[in-house]
Amino acid sequence: MQALTFQGKGKVTCEEVPDPKIENAGDVVIKVTSCAICGSDLHIYDGVMPHMHHGDVLGHETMGEVVEVGADVTKLRVGDRVVVPFTIACGECFFCKRGLFSGCERSNPDREVAKKYWKNSPAGLFGYSHMLGGYAGGQAEYLRVPYADVGPIKVPGGMTDDQALFLSDIFPTGYMAAEHCDIRQGDTIAVWGCGPVGQMAIRSAFLLGAERVFAIDCVPERLTMAAEAGAECINFRDCDVVDVILQRTGGRGADGCIDAVGTEPSAMTSVDAMIDQVKVLTYIGTDRPVVLRQAIHACRNWGVVSVVGVYGGYIDKFPFGSAMNRGITIKTGQTPVQRYLPLLLDHIVEGRFDPTFVITHKGKLEDGPDLYRAFRDKLGGCVKVVLQP
Structure with a gap:
């Protein structure tokens, strides 16, 4: 599949990378229909975020259609349209049970690396370094989503990608x-x-x-x-x-x-x-x-x-x-996105909030490197970029 990858400070490239697969019974794989470049991605682009490896797939604002479902997943089926929170959470630990999903104690396999910096570890995040899980991001054609019964929320029929996408991060944040x-x-x-x-x-x-x-x-x-x-x-x-x-x-x-x-x-x-x-x-x-x-x-x-x-x-x-x-x-704090999704989805459905106003630029994955530069350098009135693989 195609994906946007980190290749060092100031360099993002669109590359062929292996397709994601089901790794645990709680996973799903989605075909990405829309993703976005976030301001937090620019910290990676500028070389500020440590423990990024060359070739890491970027992106944490993602939505799409479920194409594979792990054996233990009960809430999603193939064909469901979903928005994926950028915070990865197990749903069962001390913090998840209190609705503090971004503090999940189980979703970051790189906990010990994070502890060296912060004395404790937050949740794992998509596309955000090998300090926060090393998870492949969603600026790609496909994305593996762990703990799928906890994270993704189904998108109602009739709601466009542009209306739903920002439930993944910037609207809850x-x-x-x-x-x-x-x-x-x-x-x-x-x-x-x-x-x-x-x-x-x-x-x-x-x-x-x-x-x-x-x-x-x-x-x-x-x-x-x-x-x-x-x-x-x-x-x-x-x-x-x-x-x-x-x-x-x-x-x-x-x-x-x-x-x-x-x-x-x-x-x-x-x-x-x-x-x-x-x-x-x-x-x-x-x-x-x-x-x-x-x-x-x-x-x-x-x-x-x-x-x-x-x-x-x-x-x-x-x-x-x-x-x-x-x-x-x-x-x-990093936003416990899952906590806010039902309320904010309702705000959109009921017409109280239309998040599409912020979109200024659109493109395909292959346009990603140029759009990263435009977003970082604020060229051409660029405020928010949406990519459609």
Whole structure:
């Protein structure tokens, strides 16, 4: 089959790779009908994610049709259309039983590698390194899905791939980011990063009752998309973001602040951002937390900072004194997608949320290498890429 593969920093190629097969009785194999390039994939593309091997199949936003079913699978049949969560979960461990599927204790066969970095291991993820399971990703013609009775959700008849695909990651992630802010009617929320997850977080915040949403970015197409949702846009190149948010909230700060950027903020021009960059380039630091600093400083007393942007290691100059003395709650985590699927599927079916707005570019797998570059470099108004094998 054809698949997009990692070939080193800045290089993705479309290659012929072996077809996946049923390996365990709980597996299914799907024929991929749609997949997407995620902002998290760019951390791999930029060489930030460790333990990637040349030839690894990429991708964790995937849906398709079931073509093979393992002997122990009871909930799916050949021919079912399904969306596959990016988090792989067993459904039976301590965390899965509590709905915290991204903390699954069984799905990461590379647990010991993850423990060297984080002292414990999260769940395995599709297409996201040999620290998180070494699972082949879904930017391919076919995908093996383990624990198939726990992960995939059936797509109702009449729902298009474009409507359903983002249930795999960015819609649940953006929704969780907003939910973490404990939004009450009339609240003000600030979202750093107007990429796909940030766009979902903006609309989710309004869905949950926010009255105002500040959208922070510098890319015109992203800011336009955020404005179309009703957000008040702030171009971080033109101002001190924290000062602007404090001014617009009467000095109080936002009720909730969402970091949808993570470790690789683009084109940040503040002094601390430049110092972060130097530290990373000289291997003194691992992450660039300028957005996290801003989110804490812009948050009101007893507010919430919600972090869904990906970080990998240790961060410097973390303003914990501000967070502690002002009673700020910090919530974060890889999204336990399975927990959100029934609710968010219902939002789409009932017409309360249409996730298709974010799609700007489409292509085939062979177009993937060029579209990775367009997405990373924000060329041609590229906000979200969908691939159809």
